[in-house]
Amino acid sequence: MTLTLFLPRDSAALALGAEAVADALRAEATRRGIDLRLVRTGSRGMVWLEPLLEVERHGARLGFGPIATGDVPALFDSDFGPHPAALGPVADIPFLARQTRLTFARCGVIDPLDLDAYRAHGGLAGLARAQDMTPEQIIAALTDSGLRGRGGAGFPAGIKWRTVMQADGPRKVIVANADEGDSGSFADRMLMEGDPFALLEGMAIAARAVGAETGYIYLRSEYPVCADILRAALEVFHTKVLAGSGFTIELRIGAGSYVCGEETALLNSLEGKRGTVRAKPPLPAIAGFLGRPTVINNVLTLAAVPHILADGADGYAAHGTGRSRGTVAFQIGGNVRHGGLFETGPGLTLGDLVNGICGGTASGRPVKAVQVGGPLGAYFPPALFDTPLTYEDCDAAGGLLGHAGLTVFDDSADMGQLARFAFEFCAVESCGTCTPCRIGAVRGMETLDRLIAGDPQAAPLLADLCEVMRAGSLCAMGGFTPYPVESALRHFPDDFAGQREAAE
Amino acid sequence: MTDPAIRARQIAEAHAGMDGPLLPVLHAIQSELGHIPPDVFPEIAAALDLSTAEVHGVVSYYPDFRTTPPGRRILRVCRAEACQAMGGAALADALRAGLGLDWHETRADGAVTLEPAYCLGLCACAPAALVDGAPRGRVTADTLLAEVAP
Secondary structure: OEEEEEEEOOHHHHHOOHHHHHHHHHHHHHHOOOEEEEEEEOOOOEHHHOOOEEEEEOOEEEEEOOOOHHHHHHHHHOOOOOOOOEEEEHHHOHHHHOOOOOOOOOOOOOOOOOHHHHHHOOOOHHHHHHHOOOHHHHHHHHHHHOOEOOOOOOOEHHHHHHHHHHOOOOOEEEEEEEOOOOOOOOHHHHHHHHOHHHHHHHHHHHHHHHOEEEEEEEEOOOOHHHHHHHHHHHHHHHHHHHOOOOOEEEEEEOOOOHHHHOHHHHHHHHOOOOOOOOOOOOOOOOOOHHHOOEEEEEHHHHHHHHHHHHHOHHHHHOOEEOOEEOOEEEEEEEOOOOOEEEEEOEOEEHHHHHHHHOOOOOOOOOEEEEEEOOOOOOEEOHHHOOOEOOHHHHHHOOOOOOOOEEEEEEOOOOHHHHHHHHHHHHHHHOOOOOHHHHHHHHHHHHHHHHHHHOOOOHHHHHHHHHHHHHHOOOOHHHHHOHHHHHHHHHHOHHHOHHHHHHHO | OOHHHHHHHHHHHHHOOOOOOHHHHHHHHHHHHOOOOHHHHHHHHHHHOOOHHHHHHHHHHOOOOOOOOOOOEEEEEEOOHHHHOOOHHHHHHHHHHHHOOOOOOEOOOOOEEEEEEOOOOOHHHOOOEEEOOEEEOOOOHHHHHHHHOO
16 A cells, blocks of 8 residues: 655745655655655645645545654654644645636646646646647637736737747747746746646747747756756656657756846847847847747746646636736745745735735734835835735836735834845846946945935935936836835835935 | 866867857856866857857856855855845844855855855745755754854
């Protein structure tokens, strides 16, 4: 009799001790003469429960978490029954039960390297549909679904693909932007570690739609576990799915530069150059990697494609509101009680998500601010917690939804220092192409120091500087750094002495 | 010609057929030699039909590439916002004091190198770090120091 257990090999689970738990499970099974089949899955995205161990009983997956090595003997003693860490059926945990999991449906459920399990859970159906469709039909389905780029800019994916399809040029290229540099974001990582075939299938469909022969995944070097899983997944996918198709995918690793998440900087980096931003036009769709027509999409954009083709564009578009269609994978981190990944149709308010679903702060103190959309996103005070989390509503509230990462801060946060950090980060990471970004970040840090020290003359200078950076930078690095700075100033004037005195 | 130079040239030549080979070449050299000594730049350049200046420009642009040997352990600590929300700034101060190192520095005895990271994707178990590439969540200065510099 074989005992099957499921334990994540996701980076967050490993960061919280999953490997030691795996070793303890194997050792305990050996000691008891039990034949253990330990399936290493991705994460369900409930990071506060990691390492989350699961066992299948009567068709349901029962969870235990968080598990430490010391819990292992008692779990075997009770035959994975009553235990202080027992959570009951995982699917019934409210955090999971309230989600609409489309892109992340398999994440945490299957072994990410088991192609048969992938197929049994609906995988490869989208690619099979695509084989029976013309490129025009595939792109029409994508357009009808309303899928927008998940990297942050929200550009309609169908238009991008159509441009590449119609572009005149040989050796077209598909690039998956896996340089998930925005702090507070980890959805791409979770997907690639938990369900990498979904990304690879999306890339294969893109290749068929536009007529590409080469694909690249540009992965950031900060994700070494993810790189190992992707390498193994690519080997399986090349042998069992892509063989004979004329399309191959290569994994490339970045080298620690944030700006390489911007698509033109990424293409320069992929070509072996410094990762500096290019002026557009030409669009990458016309002249991208080595001048070839290139589809460059975020990981989640590509991973949503198989689902759209398999289940139809209408089903996908039925989720969401207005121009925000489909689902969004929110990532909630920082000082949060129940942090992790929450996939749902857009429209939920910021307060519902942070205070309701995620239970407020980890420290138990009041929430002071939530940074929405990464390091270049605005800080939202609780007064704006009724903002619906859609592209349009976040925009109207003076922020951006971006890659849907939310970072929670309690009332001990110093917004003056966080605003300063936004400039410091920009100074470290600026690629140097645009003067407002390269010089402005350093000057901004100095001017904020003056403001924090109580110099009221610094405020108009800072406003002017932010205006110049916003208008005079090619990409979001310089152009959006004013978002965290100015939102912190606007909503938390008490954390800036100079601002406070100017107001008095 | 020194041994690292010969090896660097072999690695570069092995990648020369790729489209855009320079980053994979630099990663492969650093992975084997631990760093990319500046005197191998001309070898890489020759093998890939680049100028030495182009190689230098790329090596110096990317934070990951180092031109001096790292410590035996590499501690990469996240400085980004989610980790700051969980005491990341105090953690960084304690680590720098405990190791006697600032960012990007290697201890004189070669035991450890301290590197900053701007997000490791471990934002829901902050503060986070990588120890020789292995993820660590909800870290404290004491546990990290005990691991990298016992």
